[in-house]
């Protein structure tokens with residue numbers, strides 16, 4: 011016999027239970043701090059030359075904070091978009107494809123930004 | 135799922151068409167829209183960083199696009215979306231603790247988010263122009 015609890019345990023629309031709820035809050039807090047840093051860095055770099063942008067971004071403290079910002083945002087936005095997809099798309103196949111696309115997008119954005127930041131740090 | 139007994143007397147979600155639009159409801163939708171806009175806009179950051187990592191000429195090209203009138207308009211909107219969504223996030227976190235649900239706090243949190251986000255966005259861009267000139 012399957013109880014109602016047994017049927018939902020470990021499931022949910024994306025088979026991931028409440029982990030995402032917590033991770034969304036965790037990254038909301040880190041986004042808040044890191045995006046403040048990010049905006050500050052961008053304001054100080056707005057319109058600057060390549061040389062000066064590279065000099066700032068390759069400062070280890072700036073680079074580490076920017077890397078943390080990228081990771082935090084990418085994790086947060088992937089789960090956030092997953093919730094949106096689960097809310098509006100109910101047919102299994104389209105939902106599956108969109109969830110896949112969402113993950114690919116987050117990985118491509120995250121990896122490209124991290125690669126670029128590391129390359130800038132280690133020498134363009 | 136439909137076959138389980140527990141499903142029959144669960145509460146139904148509110149039906150949007152019979153609800154009078156309320157500020158808190160609008161803001162909840164705006165939070166979602168800004169979240170989705172930020173999601174798409176993350177490409178702008180990637181392009182900028184990859185251009186910087188590619189070298190001076192690629193970077194100049196991107197800087198001139200981002201520095202154009204249209205580019206600046208998009209970045210201005212992106213700034214607002216980020217700040218509004220961030221402040222909206224703070225509101226959600228406060229609500230997650232079970233606080234701030236009475237009418238007055240709700241209105242205050244929402245108006246604070248709206249006014250605060252506009253004020254901060256304008257402030258940021260004033261600083262950008264004041265320190266870097268109108269060429270962005």
Ligand code: HEM
Nearest residue numbers: 038041042045087090091093166169170172173220223226
């Ligand atoms: C600035 C700091 C940020 C904070 C404090 C924040 C906070 C939050 C919170 C608390 C939620 C959950 C809302 C809910 O449960 O209904 C959320 C949702 C979301 N966030 Fe953020 N966020 C921030 C930045 C970002 C950024 C930079 C992006 C994208 C690049 C983003 C994309 C999203 C998306 C797509 C959702 C899902 C929206 C929804 O389900 O309605 N957020 N955010």
